[in-house]
Amino acid sequence: QVQLVESGGGLVQAGGSLRLSCAASGRTFSRYNMGWFRQAPGKEREFVAAINWSGGSTYYADYVDSVKGRFTISRDNAKNTVYLQMNSLKPEDTAVYYCAADDPIILGTGTYDYWGQGTQVTGSH
Numbered sequence: 001q002v003q004l005v006e007s008g009g010g011l012v013q014a015g016g017s018l019r020l021s022c023a024a025s026g027r028t029f030s031r032y033n034m035g036w037f038r039q040a041p042g043k044e045r046e047f048v049a050a051i052n053w054s055g056g057s058t059y060y061a062d063y064v065d066s067v068k069g070r071f072t073i074s075r076d077n078a079k080n081t082v083y084l085q086m087n088s089l090k091p092e093d094t095a096v097y098y099c100a101a102d103d104p105i106i107l108g109t110g111t112y113d114y115w116g117q118g119t120q121v122t123g124s125h
Helices: none
Strands: 004-007 010-013 019-022 033-039 047-049 057-058 071-076 081-086 095-102 119-124
Touching: 004 010, 004 095, 019 033, 019 095, 033 071, 033 081, 047 071, 047 081, 057 071
Parallel strands: 010 119
Antiparallel strands: 004 019, 019 081, 033 047, 033 095, 047 057, 071 081, 095 119
């Protein structure tokens, strides 16, 4: 199975920045659609951002407190890595952030087949 390992989380003051990384094992990373999700204690996991296999298309959550404009998802297929650049962090961004991979060969596009263990992000005042 594919292994996903997130890194780059930590504690940052409001307005600060972090860059999350997700490294994937295997030889077929370039065909995966990749996504970032987050989950705060006691709350449901929610979508943050996604990027298609080539990096040509990106998608961001559309909330009242939207991450669009503050977060940027990108990927480097040569390094089997997807990134989430997080700027202007808010306390409301505090959560465990998970990387996920959608292999269209397994269940089709739109279903995430592999998940990482997550990395903690804490935005403080």
